[in-house]
Amino acid sequence: MLLGKVIGTVVPCVVYEGLRGVPMLLVQPLDKKGKKKGAPIVAADATRMAGPGETVYYEGGREAALTLDPWFVPVDHAIVGIVDTVHHAAGAKR
Amino acid sequence: MILGRVIGDITSTINHPFYDGKKILIVERTQPSGAAMPDYLIAVDSVGAGPGERVLVLDEGTGARQVFGSKDGPVRSVIVGIIDAVK
Numbered sequence: 001m002l003l004g005k006v007i008g009t010v011v012p013c014v015v016y017e018g019l020r021g022v023p024m025l026l027v028q029p030l031d032k033k034g035k036k037k038g039a040p041i042v043a044a045d046a047t048r049m050a051g052p053g054e055t056v057y058y059e060g061g062r063e064a065a066l067t068l069d070p071w072f073v074p075v076d077h078a079i080v081g082i083v084d085t086v087h088h089a090a091g092a093k094r
Numbered sequence: 095m096i097l098g099r100v101i102g103d104i105t106s107t108i109n110h111p112f113y114d115g116k117k118i119l120i121v122e123r124t125q126p127s128g129a130a131m132p133d134y135l136i137a138v139d140s141v142g143a144g145p146g147e148r149v150l151v152l153d154e155g156t157g158a159r160q161v162f163g164s165k166d167g168p169v170r171s172v173i174v175g176i177i178d179a180v181k
Binding site for chain 2: 047086
């Protein structure tokens with residue numbers, strides 16, 4: 001899993017049937033210091049509660065699809081949790 | 095499996111039910127020497143690792159689910175060991 005920041009929502013008008021009603025969010029991946037890293041991705045929101053401005057952690061690959069029900073769906077990134085706090089160990093730079 | 099060091103932890107109230115009650119840690123990848131690499135991952139703890147410790151991380155889905163006795167848990171990265179030394 002990696003950290004990301006939700007920067008927007010995606011509203012599809014037609015989707016694969018197993019994905020109907022699944023929120024799609026635009027997520028900016030973050031590095032270990034919380035800075036932007038790479039290009040934004042679209043992730044399914046398995047929590048169904050994340051929104052723009054929130055820091056989340058997301059899973060990629062087959063495990064992303066496993067967050068959903070039905071799980072046999074074409075999804076490659078899914079948000080599995082909303083971050084309340086990140087506590088960095090003493091000596092580790094934020 | 096890969097070598098890493100725990101650099102922080104994450105608290106989360108709203109998450110996928112699989113992650114309820116599980117300890118979620120931020121792990122930076124390290125060289126065998128212990129030098130930090132730019133990559134990191136967020137892993138679920140299964141051995142009681144804490145911040146600052148060098149750890150062994152399994153980054154493969156089927157094995158990770160096996161650790162938690164789950165058939166369809168959405169988990170791939172699990173801390174499966176705490177490292178004393180790499181010789």
